[in-house]
Amino acid sequence: MKQKLSLFIALTLLCTFKVFSQGSKQIFESPKLKECVKNHHLVAILPFDVKISYKKPPKDFSAEANRDQELKTGKSIQSGLYTYLLRKADKYTVTFQDIDKTNIMLKKLKLIDSLDSHTKDDIAKALGVDAVIFGRYDEQSTRTQAAAIATAVLFGFGGKTGDSSFTMSIGNGADGELLWRYYKKMNEGMFTSSEDVMEQQMKKLARNFPYSK
Template sequence: MKKLLLFVMLCVAFTSCGPEIYQASSFKEESKNHKVVAIMPFDVLIEARKLPKGVTAEMLQEQQRDYGYGLQSDVYGYFLKQMSKDRYTVTFQDVHKTNAILADAGITYEDLRKSSKDEICQLLGVDAIVSGNATMSKPMSDGAAIAVGLLVGAWGPTNTVNTTITIHEGAKGDLMWKYDYVASGSIGSSRQSLSNALMRNSSKKFPYKSQKS
């Protein structure tokens, strides 16, 4: 049931609003010495004021965590594929290594929200980290739409997914780059649709992309 709920709630076919982009004026100078970048699990929030019968808060938290690690893997995979086409000024730490180091240090998925970016960079032995968040919401006041989707496979209201991908440098943990992306659409696609839409758009402005590519 948990996997089905995850699919019903989060699988969307996307249309996007215009992105908002921030880049620190010091990024070009700061990034000259950046060699290795880690990609963090995404911080995912599924907004639901009232859960349908049979769905617990623990189940929702587990799905948020699984989705966050899934997005992390998707983003890493996207960069690996693009590296055969585009040139990057950095390499990306394998996400399995990233997660293993965090686990060995006793840092859980929930702990990441409270951890400073510079401390995480030092722990991982990287120069900067790519992180992000995704907030999924439904224009309904309770979990009725979830229950309907589970029972009859139909979904009336549209999803709205607010996603952000960021880069923080390792020395002070300062925010260097931020890309906000809003996607909406109907049920019928997969989690990869969100990550592909996010990366396809954000990669055009990704600051580690070589100007010679």
């Protein structure tokens, strides 16, 4: 009975604990950044480009289902970023376009599925904004969550389930020039969601975010 209780407590703690390890962080700022940001008033957040891969694909792997998950995750990161920025709206010098409006306009203009084929200034002009925030999230799963849990319960460590990298950039609406870029390489932990990723990264780059007052 005691062993079962201990196992239950361990699993409960693991389910509420998220593991993020520090990795390499890089920030790029264009010489024109400060000058351009002064003229920005409305900024759109685009769905993130997501790539999910496996060191060893699971037995039930489906390329179609995996692509659907990538698209879903891209919009989830977009939503997580928008929610975070809304919560702290008074701390920023710009207003962020509602992502529902952004996505509907992109769909109507037939841009939603071909963002990589258009320049950032073309997209900004189509959306009627001064700049666009865009990014990429790459994740390679090296082991299953079940395996990570088993290792952690038995040995007290081993929660890592994969490697990932997160990139967020700002493109100037007037000329499409890259004004700012943040890159972070991470180790993914158990039960890490896209919302968790966004929350953690925004906390890390808060001081360097160009639109912070």
